[in-house]
Amino acid sequence: MEDRNSGVAPDRIKLNVGGKLFETTLSTLRTGGPDSLLAALSNRPANDTVPVFIDRDPEIFSALLYLLRSSHLPSAALRRFTKQELADEASYYGIETQLKSALLPVPLTGIDASIVSTIKPASDGVVSTFTTCDADGSVWIAHGGQISVYDWNLTHSGTVRTHLDYITGICRVRPDIAAVASDVVPGLHFYNFSNSRHVGSAQWTDPDDPRIYKARVAAIADSAESIYASYDCHHRENSVLVIDKSTLKISSEIFRQPGSSSKSVVPTKLKYVENLGVVFGSAVSSGAFGYSGYIRLWDPRSKTVVWETNEPGSGRSSRFGDPFADVDVELEGSSIFKVCSKSGDLGMADLRNLSEDPWVYLNDNNPSLRNMGGGGDGVVHCYRKQVFVGREGGLEVWRRADESEESTVNEGSYRRNYVDKEEDSKRGVIKRIEGGGDRLFVTRENVEGIEVWQSSNLSGAISVL
Numbered sequence: 001m002e003d004r005n006s007g008v009a010p011d012r013i014k015l016n017v018g019g020k021l022f023e024t025t026l027s028t029l030r031t032g033g034p035d036s037l038l039a040a041l042s043n044r045p046a047n048d049t050v051p052v053f054i055d056r057d058p059e060i061f062s063a064l065l066y067l068l069r070s071s072h073l074p075s076a077a078l079r080r081f082t083k084q085e086l087a088d089e090a091s092y093y094g095i096e097t098q099l100k101s102a103l104l105p106v107p108l109t110g111i112d113a114s115i116v117s118t119i120k121p122a123s124d125g126v127v128s129t130f131t132t133c134d135a136d137g138s139v140w141i142a143h144g145g146q147i148s149v150y151d152w153n154l155t156h157s158g159t160v161r162t163h164l165d166y167i168t169g170i171c172r173v174r175p176d177i178a179a180v181a182s183d184v185v186p187g188l189h190f191y192n193f194s195n196s197r198h199v200g201s202a203q204w205t206d207p208d209d210p211r212i213y214k215a216r217v218a219a220i221a222d223s224a225e226s227i228y229a230s231y232d233c234h235h236r237e238n239s240v241l242v243i244d245k246s247t248l249k250i251s252s253e254i255f256r257q258p259g260s261s262s263k264s265v266v267p268t269k270l271k272y273v274e275n276l277g278v279v280f281g282s283a284v285s286s287g288a289f290g291y292s293g294y295i296r297l298w299d300p301r302s303k304t305v306v307w308e309t310n311e312p313g314s315g316r317s318s319r320f321g322d323p324f325a326d327v328d329v330e331l332e333g334s335s336i337f338k339v340c341s342k343s344g345d346l347g348m349a350d351l352r353n354l355s356e357d358p359w360v361y362l363n364d365n366n367p368s369l370r371n372m373g374g375g376g377d378g379v380v381h382c383y384r385k386q387v388f389v390g391r392e393g394g395l396e397v398w399r400r401a402d403e404s405e406e407s408t409v410n411e412g413s414y415r416r417n418y419v420d421k422e423e424d425s426k427r428g429v430i431k432r433i434e435g436g437g438d439r440l441f442v443t444r445e446n447v448e449g450i451e452v453w454q455s456s457n458l459s460g461a462i463s464v465l
Helices: 026-030 037-041 058-070 083-093 096-103
Strands: 012-017 020-025 052-054 113-119 129-132 139-143 146-150 156-161 169-174 177-181 188-192 197-202 216-222 226-232 237-244 249-258 269-273 278-287 290-299 304-311 324-330 335-340 346-350 360-362 379-383 386-391 394-400 414-418 430-436 439-444 450-455
Touching (some): 012 026, 012 058, 026 037, 026 058, 037 083, 058 083, 058 096, 083 096, 129 169, 129 439, 139 169, 169 216, 177 216, 177 226, 226 269, 269 324, 278 324, 290 324, 335 379, 346 414
Parallel strands (some): 012 052, 216 269, 324 379
Antiparallel strands (some): 012 020, 129 139, 139 146, 146 156, 169 177, 177 188, 216 226, 226 237, 237 249, 269 278, 278 290, 290 304, 346 360, 379 386, 394 414, 430 439, 439 450
16 A cells, blocks of 8 residues: 555655665665664655665665575676675675675585685785684784784785784684784784784793793684683793683693603694683604604693693504694594594594594595505694595595484594695695685695685685785
């Protein structure tokens, strides 16, 4: 039924966007949310005979109106407009949340992933390290002494120059604060990205031991309330310290050890396992006699080691002489995965059922996918119940064949597939893999930028330069 004064049905509204007329329902505009500009327009009097004029791009508005009606963008939108153009207009109308939901990747499936873009910072293009936010897929990239921030849309939103010449560690500990470290400058340093300021440092000191000074940070991890950092002194004494997130001050020391052997060097990888309340730490050394290292789990409350293994170990291990080259924790499945340095095999251990030799070594029944030996350059990263392994330049994914929680893990429980194509593997040796926001981020040795991998049905996304 139309309103006699306006000639427009009471549940409809006319808009003039950049000179082009649109007519839609009030309910469609209100799907933008109560705080959006469009929702405010929907509350105008129904007898207003003049279409509401909005001095914006009508073609992009058409795509956003389609988004409000269907919860996804028209197929031509990403070919006609950049993601930044869409994001700017969505921000004006107050419907960023709806656009974000439409643009974020579908769940990452390693077997069906491909490179969709490469992020290249404007200067010092070789990435030294980076960190991702799993909630939205944003990424903070360290290059030289700078940190560049790319938002959920992989759009550059700012760069902060630190007082460090070269950054080797970065961890996002609050929405706007990063903890950064360098292997040449002592201490852990905190930067606020909302105002580009250095807001504090955490130095390892001990009044009773004058040797503890100028300790460098080798690894960083965090939990909801704490930051964990491993410190290494020049005389090889090392420790894992707990830093309070609210004050950014050191609150306690989990452990301390002299780093005189491969069994006691500083941990170079840390991760907090929330469901078990333990801190995972590992270190790997390589030399003339091959690889050696350790894996430890600490209880930060009691400050005790609850489990550890050393490789090469006591000789009781079923794989003695084939130590790991890299290791990672799958938080969702409470498992540890390692890649062996000599055989290249992938080993798995259940965090909830650890023993002296807890490893199950995974085999693939497909003879064309069997290891040819050598895993010394292997890199392991666990994400979304998948295990990604970089071997030289090649990238592969292991996924559980039977994902039921009750099924027993054995050597045939996982299936392996190659993620990349042959031309991808020639890009260079993979140095780091990290997942976030259903994307996989990959860096390679002496190659500028970060590769962004997503499920292949989004492979037409616009590259970020």
